[in-house]
Amino acid sequence: MEKTIIIGAGLSGLTAAITLARGGRHCLLVSLQASERAQSVLAEGGINAALDVMGEGDSPQYHFEDTMKGGVYLADENAVRRLTKGAPEVVRWLAGLGVPFNMAEGHLVQRNFGGQKKKRTAYAKSSTGKMIMSALIDEARKYEASGLIERFPHHEFIEAVIEDGVCKGAVVRDCYTDKSAVMRGKVIMCCGGMAGLFPNMTTGTTQNSGYAAAKLFEQGVIFGNTEMLQYHPTTIGIPDKRCLVTEAARGEGGRLYIERNGEKWYFMEEKYPELKNLMPRDVVSREMYFVRRREDCGDTVYLDMTGLSAEIWQKRLPDLRAEIIHYLAIDPAEKPVPVHEGIHYFMGGIYTDINHRTNISGLYAAGECTCQYHGANRLGGNSMLGAVFGGKTAAEDILARGENGNSGETEFSGECHADEPSEAVRKELGEILYSGLGIVRSEAGIDSAIARLDALEKREGIYPRTRLGRSMLMSAKARKESRGAHYREDHPDKDESLRAPTLSWCEDGEVRVRI
Amino acid sequence: MPETGRKGVNAMTTELKILRRESAQSEAYRQSFIFETEDENAAVSTALTALNARDDLKDKDGKPAKPIRWECSCLQKKCGACAMVINGSPRLACDSKLKELGSVVTVEPLRKFPVVADLIVDRKVMFDSLREMSVWLKSELTPDENTQDIAYEASGCLQCGCCLDVCPNFYAGGKFVGMAGGVPVSRLIEQLPKDEKSEILKEYRKRVYEGCGKSLACRKICPAGLDIEKLLVNSNAASVWKSLFWRKK
Numbered sequence: 001m002e003k004t005i006i007i008g009a010g011l012s013g014l015t016a017a018i019t020l021a022r023g024g025r026h027c028l029l030v031s032l033q034a035s036e037r038a039q040s041v042l043a044e045g046g047i048n049a050a051l052d053v054m055g056e057g058d059s060p061q062y063h064f065e066d067t068m069k070g071g072v073y074l075a076d077e078n079a080v081r082r083l084t085k086g087a088p089e090v091v092r093w094l095a096g097l098g099v100p101f102n103m104a105e106g107h108l109v110q111r112n113f114g115g116q117k118k119k120r121t122a123y124a125k126s127s128t129g130k131m132i133m134s135a136l137i138d139e140a141r142k143y144e145a146s147g148l149i150e151r152f153p154h155h156e157f158i159e160a161v162i163e164d165g166v167c168k169g170a171v172v173r174d175c176y177t178d179k180s181a182v183m184r185g186k187v188i189m190c191c192g193g194m195a196g197l198f199p200n201m202t203t204g205t206t207q208n209s210g211y212a213a214a215k216l217f218e219q220g221v222i223f224g225n226t227e228m229l230q231y232h233p234t235t236i237g238i239p240d241k242r243c244l245v246t247e248a249a250r251g252e253g254g255r256l257y258i259e260r261n262g263e264k265w266y267f268m269e270e271k272y273p274e275l276k277n278l279m280p281r282d283v284v285s286r287e288m289y290f291v292r293r294r295e296d297c298g299d300t301v302y303l304d305m306t307g308l309s310a311e312i313w314q315k316r317l318p319d320l321r322a323e324i325i326h327y328l329a330i331d332p333a334e335k336p337v338p339v340h341e342g343i344h345y346f347m348g349g350i351y352t353d354i355n356h357r358t359n360i361s362g363l364y365a366a367g368e369c370t371c372q373y374h375g376a377n378r379l380g381g382n383s384m385l386g387a388v389f390g391g392k393t394a395a396e397d398i399l400a401r402g403e404n405g406n407s408g409e410t411e412f413s414g415e416c417h418a419d420e421p422s423e424a425v426r427k428e429l430g431e432i433l434y435s436g437l438g439i440v441r442s443e444a445g446i447d448s449a450i451a452r453l454d455a456l457e458k459r460e461g462i463y464p465r466t467r468l469g470r471s472m473l474m475s476a477k478a479r480k481e482s483r484g485a486h487y488r489e490d491h492p493d494k495d496e497s498l499r500a501p502t503l504s505w506c507e508d509g510e511v512r513v514r515i
Numbered sequence: 516m517p518e519t520g521r522k523g524v525n526a527m528t529t530e531l532k533i534l535r536r537e538s539a540q541s542e543a544y545r546q547s548f549i550f551e552t553e554d555e556n557a558a559v560s561t562a563l564t565a566l567n568a569r570d571d572l573k574d575k576d577g578k579p580a581k582p583i584r585w586e587c588s589c590l591q592k593k594c595g596a597c598a599m600v601i602n603g604s605p606r607l608a609c610d611s612k613l614k615e616l617g618s619v620v621t622v623e624p625l626r627k628f629p630v631v632a633d634l635i636v637d638r639k640v641m642f643d644s645l646r647e648m649s650v651w652l653k654s655e656l657t658p659d660e661n662t663q664d665i666a667y668e669a670s671g672c673l674q675c676g677c678c679l680d681v682c683p684n685f686y687a688g689g690k691f692v693g694m695a696g697g698v699p700v701s702r703l704i705e706q707l708p709k710d711e712k713s714e715i716l717k718e719y720r721k722r723v724y725e726g727c728g729k730s731l732a733c734r735k736i737c738p739a740g741l742d743i744e745k746l747l748v749n750s751n752a753a754s755v756w757k758s759l760f761w762r763k764k
């Protein structure tokens with residue numbers, strides 16, 4: 001019997017496993033920790049689908065247009081078309097699994113989210129990711145009991161088994177016993193975003209170390225748009241990480257301002273009268289960066305949520321309020337909250353076709369570790385959608401291809417370890433990458449980051465993660481224009497001849513980039 | 516990147532007394548470490564992260580020490596990974612601010628699960644219980660506004676295991692599964708249509724209701740702040756109603 005190996009048990013991994021199991025196929029579901037600990041449980045604001053329940057005449061076509069425009073036309077058009085068309089079915093499926101989405105008068109309700117002209121984001125108060133994960137975990141359990149899903153919940157992906165250019169499986173390590181095993185079968189990578197390339201600087205989890213993606217990069221998997229990092233406009237600093245203040249806070253009426261000559265200046269509302277505080281994240285973050293640098297302005301941007309009604313706090317954003325009080329000792333219902341841009345999402349990642357196949361036969365990828373849906377900037381609510389839809393699509397492709405080969409039993413014996421440098425080196429790499437890949441970039445800044453990376457590799461050796469980091473910097477250098485999250489002060493305009501993904505890969509140990 | 520955390524005025528020095536064990540087989544021993552910070556939001560997780568980031572970790576007496584093994588993920592009290600026993604009570608390390616814990620803090624692994632190493636325990640038994648109780652839907656639901664509140668609360672369980680640590684009636688391998696089992700089950704009890712509830716109620720009665728002393732020690736400790744009492748009352752009502760109904764039949 002052929003089994004499929006799924007690396008990662010967040011939204012995309014669980015959906016892939018459930019889809020395979022419903023089709024009667026076996027899978028091995030591998031993750032560093034239990035699904036309850038995956039980054040997906042942190043998602044707050046919601047998931048997008050043109051359900052057209054808010055009386056605004058929404059449609060998948062509008063969802064498609066907003067997504068392409070938000071990503072500044074770098075996303076894979078065919079993939080986005082399929083995603084937005086399939087979105088209503090995804091959300092209805094999740095509701096049928098018992099996800100307690102907010103409802104009114106017998107139907108789901110949807111909220112405003114950045115970069116979208118219609119209320120299109122379905123939500124469960126401010127814990128949408130946790131609610132969806134709990135339902136998917138229950139659903140997967142049904143197939144664990146029947147043996148179709150076999151869980152490996154404290155196991156680390158070490159490398160893909162690639163023979164003659166075909167992926168034949170994966171090597172994994174049991175983190176509890178240190179023993180390793182070769183698992184044989186097709187592989188779907190659902191290993192999440194590359195937060196670990198920027199230690200302590202993102203809203204993500206420590207589990208998403210970025211190692212799995214980096215190793216695949218070293219093994220010859222093609223990546224796309226690795227220069228595209230999403231800086232979320234509203235985060236707060238807490239120990240060892242950034243904590244997100246969900247975009248739903250602005251969707252429900254929160255307003256950004258800075259003090260100018262002693263007065264509150266609602267700069268987003270003045271500059272963008274249509275979408276105001278809900279412009280796409282790249283735009284909002286950049287505006288915040290620039291207003292803070294103005295002579296006549298203070299150096300802190302505030303999110304003013306004092307106008308939100310008691311009902312909104314209680315019914316739609318209860319967890320958010322408690323969180324801000326916990327960390328900042330500020331009640332956001334009474335006082336504006338100081339916020340700052342923080343790294344939040346990786347639009348770039350493994351490059352796949354619309355069926356989620358990578359350039360290596362037998363190897364698939366879905367979820368935040370991939371790049372096809374979000375282009376140069378991801379719209380809030382589209383990533384949970386992309387993760388669920390991607391996991392489903394990859395699994396359906398595997399189902400359609402039929403079974404071949406025999407996976408055999410998984411046996412753990414020898415020891416092996418991830419090819420990783422010390423924590424201090426990982427931190428230094430993160431600082432180097434951050435210095436070249438800020439909200440505002442320039443050739444000089446990128447070059448100096450590359451020079452520091454050269455020195456780091458010379459001193460400490462070359463690792464998968466230093467290579468993937470190099471791909472990010474080289475991609476940012478190659479894209480001599482400004483588009484979405486990638487803003488170059490030396491090339492502040494868009495260049496339509498560069499309207500194509502930045503591909504990068506590793507060949508004979510060298511990192512290469514092409515647009 | 517701006518500074519993380521709010522800086523307090525005063526530096527704070529904490530001694531962490533950690534119960535350590537190299538592997539499941541080896542002897543347990545206590546080892547103390549000193550951690551200093553000016554961040555008033557610094558939690559036990561902050562200290563563990565900082566200690567492990569030291570190139571040459573030394574204990575309080577200056578003796579070289581191995582990195583402290585523990586699990587974390589979200590660092591914002593939403594994933595349950597970092598549950599451990601702090602000053603005698605089960606808590607999330609990332610939700611345990613040092614300034615509220617005193618200058619000497621004892622840190623131990625959860626007590627009802629087998630230890631893997633240092634502060635890591637294998638919480639497999641929780642996941643096994645849910646599987647044994649068949650906690651899943653057999654068919655698709657029609658969303659119902661009236662069940663959303665309970666379902667939301669019950670879906671919030673982190674599977675951290677803190678409730679099991681304090682529960683006087685729970686032990687691994689026993690019939691009673693504690694609230695880490697009782698909370699997720701209560702979602703199904705609430706959401707399933709009336710005529711499809713009987714099997715899950717039977718499991719609930721056998722593996723939750725009959726074993727629970729209802730002291731609610733679990734509710735006080737639950738780091739997700741779940742309203743366990745509300746869930747229990749709701750599930751018990753359904754379960755008692757059902758048993759009366761059966762007797763009448």
Ligand SMILES: Cc1cc2nc3c(=O)[nH]c(=O)nc-3n(C[C@H](O)[C@H](O)[C@H](O)COP(=O)(O)OP(=O)(O)OC[C@H]3O[C@@H](n4cnc5c(N)ncnc54)[C@H](O)[C@@H]3O)c2cc1C
Pocket residue numbers: 007008009010011012013030031032033034035038039040041042043044045046047048128129155156157158190191192193203204205207208209210211212244344345366367368369380381382383384385387
């Ligand atoms: C704070 C926050 C709020 C968000 N809010 C929203 C929102 O409102 N709406 C929205 O659409 N999106 C939101 N997002 C983004 C969205 O949650 C994620 O993009 C999405 O959940 C990713 O799912 P995933 O399946 O790709 O991966 P993840 O959930 O990140 O899971 C990754 C899995 O891979 C495993 N893994 C990683 N490395 C290895 C390895 N080496 N070996 C084995 N396993 C490994 C992990 O253990 C984990 O199981 C938010 C993100 C954050 C951080």
Ligand code: SF4
Pocket residue numbers: 681682683684685693694726727728729730731732733734
């Ligand atoms: S109420 Fe008491 S007996 Fe019941 S689960 Fe909670 S702690 Fe255990």
Ligand code: SF4
Pocket residue numbers: 595671672673674675676677678679694695698736737738739740741
């Ligand atoms: S009920 Fe609370 S304490 Fe128990 S496992 Fe769930 S979140 Fe943890």
Ligand code: FES
Pocket residue numbers: 586587588589590591592593594595596597598607608609610
């Ligand atoms: S690390 Fe997630 S709860 Fe502490």
